[in-house]
Amino acid sequence: MPNRYILLASNAGNFAPHIQNVVGEHGTPTQATFVTTAANPYEKKEWMEFDIQAFENNGISITRIDFAGLTEEKCIDVLNKTSTLVVGGGNPLYLLEILQQKNLISLISRRVTEGMDYIGSSAGAVIAAPNISLEIPFDNREHAADLYSYDGLHLTSVLVMPHWGKQNYKETYLEMLSDAYEQDTPILSLTDNQALEITTGYTRIISCV
Numbered sequence: 063m064p065n066r067y068i069l070l071a072s073n074a075g076n077f078a079p080h081i082q083n084v085v086g087e088h089g090t091p092t093q094a095t096f097v098t099t100a101a102n103p104y105e106k107k108e109w110m111e112f113d114i115q116a117f118e119n120n121g122i123s124i125t126r127i128d129f130a131g132l133t134e135e136k137c138i139d140v141l142n143k144t145s146t147l148v149v150g151g152g153n154p155l156y157l158l159e160i161l162q163q164k165n166l167i168s169l170i171s172r173r174v175t176e177g178m179d180y181i182g183s184s185a186g187a188v189i190a191a192p193n194i195s196l197e198i199p200f201d202n203r204e205h206a207a208d209l210y211s212y213d214g215l216h217l218t219s220v221l222v223m224p225h226w227g228k229q230n231y232k233e234t235y236l237e238m239l240s241d242a243y244e245q246d247t248p249i250l251s252l253t254d255n256q257a258l259e260i261t262t263g264y265t266r267i268i269s270c271v
Contacts, residue, residue, distance in 0.1 A: 067179045068217055070190050071257035072224035073109065074148060074183035075116030076270045082120045085146055085179055093123040095144040099130050099160050100152025100185035103205040110150045113183050117148070124148075134164045141169055146179040149186025151224075154194055155206035157185050162210065171215050180217060184224045187258075189214045191221035193247050196238055219248065222258060226251035 067084060071077055082092060096114055101107040114124050129137050141147070147170070149157070161167050174180050182190050195212040214221075223238070225231050235251075250258060252267075259268050 065177055066174065066260070066262045068174065068182075068190065068260040069180075069257050070182045070187035070218065070222045070252075070260075072184055072187070072226075072252050072254040073113065074150075074181050074186070074257070075113035076255060077257050077268070078113075078116040078120040078122065080268070080270070081117075081181060082122055085122070092121050093125070094146035094148045094179075094181070095140060096124045096126050097147065097149045097186070098126050098128050100150055100154060100157035102128065102130055103153045103156050107152075109184065110152070113148070113150055122146075129164055129166065130160045132164075134166075137164045137166055138169060141166065141173055141178075144173070144178060146181065147173070148181040148183065149189070151184030151186065153205050154185035154188040155209055158189050158194065158212070158214065159206040159209040161189070163208070167213070167215060171217065174215075174217055182222070187222040187224055187252075190217040191247060192216050192219065194221060196221060196223075196247070196249070218258065218260060220250040220258070221247045223249055223251045225254060226256075227253045 069077060069081060085092065094117065098110060101110045117124050127140055180190070188194055191214040193212050194214050252258065255270050257268050259266055
């Protein structure tokens with residue numbers, strides 16, 4: 063059975079040294095495909111540039127990919143050739159809509175089962191859940207007007223809610239948590255210095271200094 067490696071973080075760049083060590087242990091070349099799609103609705107994308115720079119500073123060569131600008135066939139070709147997929151931050155509703163439009167949901171899940179490493183940063187961590195409907199208060203639904211389902215990638219049984227503890231998210235988090243009590247999907251809130259790490263041998267929360 064192929065090695066399975068998933069890391070879901072608020073800021074994946076904070077874990078770049080750790081990720082570099084892990085992909086090396088798996089025998090994976092130190093290169094990754096970085097999906098920039100979730101950042102499309104925003105003019106400033108400093109969080110994305112932080113992650114990319116952190117990976118490159120730790121010896122991981124990054125190839126940027128925006129699924130929104132590619133044909134479905136090209137997206138499929140990219141995923142079939144990728145050994146490490148990093149899905150960056152931004153608007154998870156918009157990101158999920160693009161993945162639906164390109165028919166990539168089941169393919170990404172299958173590729174992870176086959177051994178493709180999956181690194182999710184913020185929005186990329188959110189969509190790994192079975193369902194992301196609780197994310198609605200956080201992000202502008204107008205950027206995902208054609209989103210027809212909130213079903214995620216089903217890479218984990220929990221919904222990762224990133225950036226826990228940041229003051230500008232406090233009111234929205236409190237609103238969301240009151241609704242979460244009635245939902246079936248468990249919530250895992252992560253600070254910017256925490257990540258959920260899933261392998262074929264264990265699942266754990268790790269922290270960076």
